[in-house]
Amino acid sequence: MGWKGTVRSVGAAIRAADRDAKRRQRELEKERKYYEKMELLEQAEYEVRAFENYIEIIQSIHKECSDKIDWHRIAGSESPEVPQKATHNETKASYLASQYKPGLFDRLLGRTERRRAKINEAIPLAKEEDEKEYQSRLEEWKEQVADWEESKGMADRLLNGDKDSKIQVIRELNPFTEISNIGSSIFFQIHPNSIVEAEINVHGTDIVPSKKKTLLQSGKLSMKNMPKGEFYEIYQDYVCSCALRIANELFAILPENMVVVTAVDELLNAKTGHLEELPILSVAIPRKSLESLNMQMVDPSDSMDNFIHEMSFKKTTGFNPVDRVNITILSNEYQRR
Incomplete structure (x- = not known):
């Protein structure tokens, strides 16, 4: 089993105590089995509850994290004692x-x-x-x-900064299942001075619903275009929530001091007139700064002000392309400390 046996509690990357939104999602999935037998008004109520639950989930991805691995404790541990022969x-x-x-x-x-x-x-x-x-x-x-x-x-090896070992831990434990299930892909790069970089393709327009479901006074289902301002606010929270979750997961499984997360999505490049995969958020998250936050209460978008970050966002138009946080400058600053 090796080190994976030592950290098997991390395996699924999800704690036994799921957040409320995920529990409600499972309850809704059970109700879905009886959807065809529901009355029309019951179906409408179910559709709205499922919609609201989904919105809550994509805005609160940061509220979960795998259990932390104490690599310092493992490195300092002693070999198991040799068993003594008993004669009872x-x-x-x-x-x-x-x-x-x-x-x-x-x-x-x-x-x-x-x-x-x-x-x-x-x-x-x-x-x-x-x-x-x-x-x-x-x-x-x-x-x-x-x-x-x-x-x-x-x-x-991890504490000595071995790059291959860090990549192996990420691949073996893979604590990003929830984000991947939603539809976002993640790529990693290991840098010197205990910095790991993650790039996430958020697929925002595929994740955030373009239609909003509500109940009319009559109890019937109303489905209209999501107001642009509301759509973009949900989109921003989703992107920032993913960034926090990625940083937290990497800190849980690696002894790194800094995680740089860059979120990319398909935007119009004004210079070329074509849709391109461009950065919309780039944030450098130190371990100590992240650990100081109350993840259950923090607003993911507002929390970016706690870190060095690049983000150009307006409620009326959404994200604009930004430059990536300069990893070389960050690395040099850590080297001087």
């Missing part, structure tokens, strides 16, 4: 043999020696049982040592 079965059998006293019927029937021999025969069998138990513990110990050696080796 043999000791018990020997004690019973020493305590044997023939009873009246044993003496009358002349079976004292047979009973004594049978009791004594249990001693070597008990000794064999002790040996089996010891060999079993020894095999478990060997596996634990192999797991410890692999885990400690990985921790040492």
Whole structure:
């Protein structure tokens, strides 16, 4: 199992305590089975609840994170202790043999020696049982040592800045399942001075609904074009929420000090007149700054002011292309510290 066994709790990257929006989503999915049997007004109410739940989910991606791996603790851990051979079965059998006293019927029937021999025969069998138990513990110990050696080796390499090991951890643990399921793809690059860069293609127009579902006073379903201002605000929260989640996940699985997240999406390039994949948010997130935030209460868009970032956004027109945060400058600043 190796280091992946040591951090198996991270495996799915999702904590057992899901946020409320995800729990409600599962409840709605169960209700979906009975959708065809619902009355029209019930269907309308369901459609609105499902719509509102989806909006909440894409604006609160940052509220979840995998459990943190303490690579420093793993690197400083000691090898599992060698198991000691126990003799409790043999000791018990020997004690019973020493305590044997023939009873009246044993003496009358002349079976004292047979009973004594049978009791004594249990001693070597008990000794064999002790040996089996010891060999079993020894095999478990060997596996634990192999797991410890692999885990400690990985921790040492990560703390020494080994690029390949960092990429391996990201690929093996893959804590970005939720974001990928929504439809965003992520790419990574490892930089010196404990900086990792992530680029996410947010596919905003595919993720944020263009139609808004509401209930009329009559109880019927109304579906109209999403107001531009509301659409862009949801879009901005979604993008910033993804950036926070990516940084938090990377800090959870890697011993990095800084994560730079750049979100790209398809925008019109005014210079060429063509749609191109262009940066719409680029943010440098230090570990300490992120850890100081209350992820359950923070507004993802407003939280960008806590970090060095590039973002050009207007409620009326949405995102404009921006330059990426300069990784070289960040790296040099950390090197001077």
